[in-house]
Amino acid sequence: MPHQNVPPTAAATTPKNTDILTTITKLLWGKSLPPQLLITTVRTTWNATWHLMMKQLAPTDPTGSYTRPVSKFRANFKSYTNNNSRQNLGKLHLYVGLPCPWAHRTLIVRALKGLEESIPVSIASPSLDGSWEFRQMNNVQDTVYLPGLDNANGCKNLKQVYRLRRGGYDGRSTVPLLWDVEKTDVACNESYDIIEFFNSLASNESDIDLSPTSLKAQIDKWNQIIYPNVNNGVYRCGFAQSQEAYDTAVNGLFSTLDMIDDHLASSRYLCGDVLTLADVCLFTTLIRFDLVYNVLFKCTKKKLLEYPNIHGYLRDVYQIPKVAETCNFEAIMDGYYKILFPLNPGSIQPAMPSGCDHKFLSEPHNRELLSSVDKHVEAHVS
Numbered sequence: 001m002p003h004q005n006v007p008p009t010a011a012a013t014t015p016k017n018t019d020i021l022t023t024i025t026k027l028l029w030g031k032s033l034p035p036q037l038l039i040t041t042v043r044t045t046w047n048a049t050w051h052l053m054m055k056q057l058a059p060t061d062p063t064g065s066y067t068r069p070v071s072k073f074r075a076n077f078k079s080y081t082n083n084n085s086r087q088n089l090g091k092l093h094l095y096v097g098l099p100c101p102w103a104h105r106t107l108i109v110r111a112l113k114g115l116e117e118s119i120p121v122s123i124a125s126p127s128l129d130g131s132w133e134f135r136q137m138n139n140v141q142d143t144v145y146l147p148g149l150d151n152a153n154g155c156k157n158l159k160q161v162y163r164l165r166r167g168g169y170d171g172r173s174t175v176p177l178l179w180d181v182e183k184t185d186v187a188c189n190e191s192y193d194i195i196e197f198f199n200s201l202a203s204n205e206s207d208i209d210l211s212p213t214s215l216k217a218q219i220d221k222w223n224q225i226i227y228p229n230v231n232n233g234v235y236r237c238g239f240a241q242s243q244e245a246y247d248t249a250v251n252g253l254f255s256t257l258d259m260i261d262d263h264l265a266s267s268r269y270l271c272g273d274v275l276t277l278a279d280v281c282l283f284t285t286l287i288r289f290d291l292v293y294n295v296l297f298k299c300t301k302k303k304l305l306e307y308p309n310i311h312g313y314l315r316d317v318y319q320i321p322k323v324a325e326t327c328n329f330e331a332i333m334d335g336y337y338k339i340l341f342p343l344n345p346g347s348i349q350p351a352m353p354s355g356c357d358h359k360f361l362s363e364p365h366n367r368e369l370l371s372s373v374d375k376h377v378e379a380h381v382s
């Protein structure tokens with residue numbers, strides 16, 4: 001008879017599992033429990049353990065909604081700029097982690113502004129307990145995983161760098177971190193402050209302004225929508241600890257993506273024809289969406305591939321010179337699937353969906369046509 005590949009039924013697997021559990025309970029309590037009680041006990045214990053682990057990973061309010069801790073070191077960049085020149089920048093060093101969308105913002109703006117020489121970088125990788133440690137990586141595209149030291153302070157991990165600051169520090173050691181080498185202190189660890197600062201610097205190599213005065217109000221308006229619903233919204237889905245909290249987050253996320261997709265049907269970037277800081281902030285969440293958030297954070301109503309305008313926009317931003325070099329998909333997959341234990345206990349990485357690799361993202365998007373349509377319309381109106 002040909003071999004039939006019949007999947008095991010629940011009846012075939014349950015007794016085996018309960019046998020193991022019965023042995024464990026016998027060892028622990030000296031007697032076996034009835035199978036149903038045994039399963040209920042294990043489920044309750046596992047749920048309680050899961051909630052405890054999640055509490056450590058992600059603080060929540062009493063409704064089970066994720067509440068992101070505020071950044072401790074906000075910007076005070078006055079002493080670093082002299083008429084926006086780079087005079088004092090020899091002092092600064094940037095610490096990033098490649099999976100992190102907040103750190104990714106700083107890498108993109110640093111590259112677009114041509115600040116690579118002026119502001120050197122150290123790349124940290126997530127360790128198994130979720131903290132950041134240094135490996136032998138000098139380039140964003142490196143895939144070397146041997147232990148290493150950072151380039152500014154010679155530390156093994158980011159916690160050590162934070163602790164070097166005057167007065168010490170024992171709080172969350174997050175990336176991005178902008179470090180003042182001369183003062184041996186944190187200059188800032190809030191990504192938006194850092195990208196605003198990088199953008200404010202005059203550059204010999206690039207005259208791009210990602211936050212022109214004329215668009216500031218629009219940029220702020222987009223940030224106020226995108227930060228809670230999309231950037232932090234995906235975390236509010238993944239780290240929710242009640243069904244209600246998840247439902248609210250996932251509905252807010254997808255209604256915002258629907259709205260953005262409509263908007264991008266007639267606008268090349270969020271604020272019209274030019275790329276702004278709001279686009280940088282949106283991009284670093286979008287580039288991780290189908291790879292990670294859709295699966296691991298249960299952002300499942302749709303894949304980004306199903307949003308034609310958002311997906312074209314993603315390719316458009318990805319193809320801006322220097323942006324692709326800031327994206328390391330392998331590091332992103334590793335960072336999320338291997339480290340967030342309570343969300344993915346076996347550390348199994350799902351297959352990368354098509355549409356997320358360098359090749360697909362480099363395909364034509366034709367969105368430049370939108371700019372000319374805009375200009376054409378403007379020409380007629382004026």
Ligand SMILES: N[C@@H](CCC(=O)N[C@@H](CS)C(=O)NCC(=O)O)C(=O)O
Binds near residue numbers: 100101102172173
């Ligand atoms: N508000 C911060 C958030 C930074 C943040 O949460 N970074 C995460 C990585 S994606 C981190 O370093 N977490 C380590 C920890 O919480 O200990 C920013 O935008 O800069």
